[in-house]
Amino acid sequence: MRPGRPPATKRVVVLGGGISGLVAAYELVKRGAPIEVTVLEASKTLGGKIRTESIDGQIFETGPDSFLTTKPEMLELVRELGLANELIGTGPDAGVDILLGGRLVPMPAGMNLVAPTRLLPFLLTPLFSPAAKLHMALEPLRPSRGDGKDESLADFARRRLGAEALERLVAPMLAGIYAGDPERMSVASTFPQLLDMEKRGGLVKSMWLGWLGTKRAARRDGLTTFMTLKGGLSMVVDALQRRLPPRSVRLDTPAQAVRRREGHWEVVTPNAVIEADAVISALPAYTFADCIEGIDPELAVRLREIPFSSTATSVLIYDDKDIPVKPKGFGFLAPKGEGLTVTAATYSSAKFPGRAIPGRTTVRAFIGGAGRDADAEGAITRLESRVRGDIDKVLALKGAKPAAMKTTRWIKTNPQYEVGHARRLDRLGSCLKGHQGLILAGASYGGVGLPDCVRSGRRAAELVFAGSRRSHDAVRPGLA
Numbered sequence: 001m002r003p004g005r006p007p008a009t010k011r012v013v014v015l016g017g018g019i020s021g022l023v024a025a026y027e028l029v030k031r032g033a034p035i036e037v038t039v040l041e042a043s044k045t046l047g048g049k050i051r052t053e054s055i056d057g058q059i060f061e062t063g064p065d066s067f068l069t070t071k072p073e074m075l076e077l078v079r080e081l082g083l084a085n086e087l088i089g090t091g092p093d094a095g096v097d098i099l100l101g102g103r104l105v106p107m108p109a110g111m112n113l114v115a116p117t118r119l120l121p122f123l124l125t126p127l128f129s130p131a132a133k134l135h136m137a138l139e140p141l142r143p144s145r146g147d148g149k150d151e152s153l154a155d156f157a158r159r160r161l162g163a164e165a166l167e168r169l170v171a172p173m174l175a176g177i178y179a180g181d182p183e184r185m186s187v188a189s190t191f192p193q194l195l196d197m198e199k200r201g202g203l204v205k206s207m208w209l210g211w212l213g214t215k216r217a218a219r220r221d222g223l224t225t226f227m228t229l230k231g232g233l234s235m236v237v238d239a240l241q242r243r244l245p246p247r248s249v250r251l252d253t254p255a256q257a258v259r260r261r262e263g264h265w266e267v268v269t270p271n272a273v274i275e276a277d278a279v280i281s282a283l284p285a286y287t288f289a290d291c292i293e294g295i296d297p298e299l300a301v302r303l304r305e306i307p308f309s310s311t312a313t314s315v316l317i318y319d320d321k322d323i324p325v326k327p328k329g330f331g332f333l334a335p336k337g338e339g340l341t342v343t344a345a346t347y348s349s350a351k352f353p354g355r356a357i358p359g360r361t362t363v364r365a366f367i368g369g370a371g372r373d374a375d376a377e378g379a380i381t382r383l384e385s386r387v388r389g390d391i392d393k394v395l396a397l398k399g400a401k402p403a404a405m406k407t408t409r410w411i412k413t414n415p416q417y418e419v420g421h422a423r424r425l426d427r428l429g430s431c432l433k434g435h436q437g438l439i440l441a442g443a444s445y446g447g448v449g450l451p452d453c454v455r456s457g458r459r460a461a462e463l464v465f466a467g468s469r470r471s472h473d474a475v476r477p478g479l480a
């Protein structure tokens with residue numbers, strides 16, 4: 001015990017300074033409880049995948065660019081941190097195109113997530129063949145499977161909506177969010193709402209009702225489904241850091257191992273061994289596996305069962321004069337069969353006009369994902385030339401060069417919730433039982449979106465407080 005520390009003070013070490021770890025640390029300090037928090041971050045900056053950059057005054061994101069407001073946690077955090085005035089919503093020119101045979105075909109109006117909610121645009125769209133439309137239209141008549149067995153997103157989509165809807169809509173749109181392979185992704189762990197909708201009379205009916213609901217709600221509170229901040233999402237990271245006590249964050253300090261000694265934890269770093277009563281890991285599962293292997297090889301094996309895929313984002317900034325026809329909507333999705341390296345692209349300047357520099361069009365392209373990891377992992381010059389070629393072709397730019405381009409690779413950083421993920425979490429939970437005071441949080445486990453990560457960080461702190469409230473003061477292990 002360090003001299004001068006009141007005996008009741010609990011020492012908590014948080015591993016990883018991404019949004020999950022930072023929220024856990026912030027929640028631990030904000031109530032003024034006698035808790036001493038130390039955040040260990042391997043890199044030179046906080047934020048993990050949240051990384052806002054700028055070129056010539058144009059702000060852009062190399063990781064997440066926005067957050068869902070239908071899950072409230074991230075929005076609540078932004079407000080709590082006093083950043084409500086910085087919120088900006090998406091522009092009016094909504095809509096996404098799907099690349100079909102090299103041509104951009106607009107997603108029909110009323111196509112909510114993966115099911116049609118308006119008849120006429122659905123009937124008129126060239127996106128699906130008449131047979132596929134009939135198959136999708138009959139979706140409400142299909143009985144729900146209801147046997148509770150986990151199923152892949154692809155099997156679910158084929159069963160409910162048909163193969164064409166899977167290829168042209170579900171795979172590029174939903175699997176893209178997870179940078180995942182729809183044939184392997186667990187529908188229960190990635191889109192459980194689809195299973196609920198299936199039980200409540202089908203996707204078409206539920207999405208139609210949901211679409212009406214969100215339209216009304218959006219009119220009431222002025223929120224759009226996705227929001228961001230004027231100065232980028234790093235504003236949230238900076239605000240969280242400002243609320244942590246000075247010297248509680250140690251950058252450039254990777255956790256190398258965790259071990260038990262005389263009833264407490266020790267976290268080994270290159271320069272010091274830090275004692276703790278509780279450890280919250282907000283690291284990628286396989287990274288924490290390396291830390292825990294020395295004392296629990298089985299837990300390490302379980303952690304490594306969660307696979308990760310690689311992706312990259314390329315931001316291309318064009319002068320408007322170099323773009324013959326201004327693209328419409330927020331961006332496009334490129335189904336696998338189209339043979340592009342780019343899997344999807346967002347026109348960031350149209351998606352978030354509130355921070356776009358006039359006279360410029362910013363395109364953010366996505367590369368890689370499960371089964372296409374090599375595309376993202378290759379040499380950056382080759383990758384950039386393929387991305388430029390793809391964007392040139394799709395937007396018919398006739399060889400126009402971007403004024404600036406920035407590519408960021410995210411190697412093995414996208415956790416994959418494959419079929420059986422829930423069982424894997426159960427097994428992890430069982431392994432954790434022997435490790436009093438060890439808590440696992442972050443995107444590897446119960447949700448990859450920013451609101452999910454905020455919820456996980458909060459729960460991790462709650463588990464620590466729950467321990468403090470109990471008489472013997474020990475923190476129960478758990479998955480947050």
Ligand SMILES: Cc1cc2nc3c(=O)[nH]c(=O)nc-3n(C[C@H](O)[C@H](O)[C@H](O)COP(=O)(O)OP(=O)(O)OC[C@H]3O[C@@H](n4cnc5c(N)ncnc54)[C@H](O)[C@@H]3O)c2cc1C
Nearest residue numbers: 016018019020042048049064065254255442443448449450
């Ligand atoms: C390209 C991309 C786009 C995305 N877009 C969106 C989006 O628009 N909206 C959305 O909601 N979500 C999006 N996501 C998902 C979301 O960004 C992530 O799931 C979330 O940021 C993960 O946060 P985290 O804190 O759990 O993990 P991370 O951000 O991965 O943080 C983990 C931290 O641990 C650190 N670390 C690693 N090893 C060690 C060690 N040994 N010791 C100490 N520290 C270590 C890392 O440096 C990192 O800072 C996107 C993800 C990517 C990659």
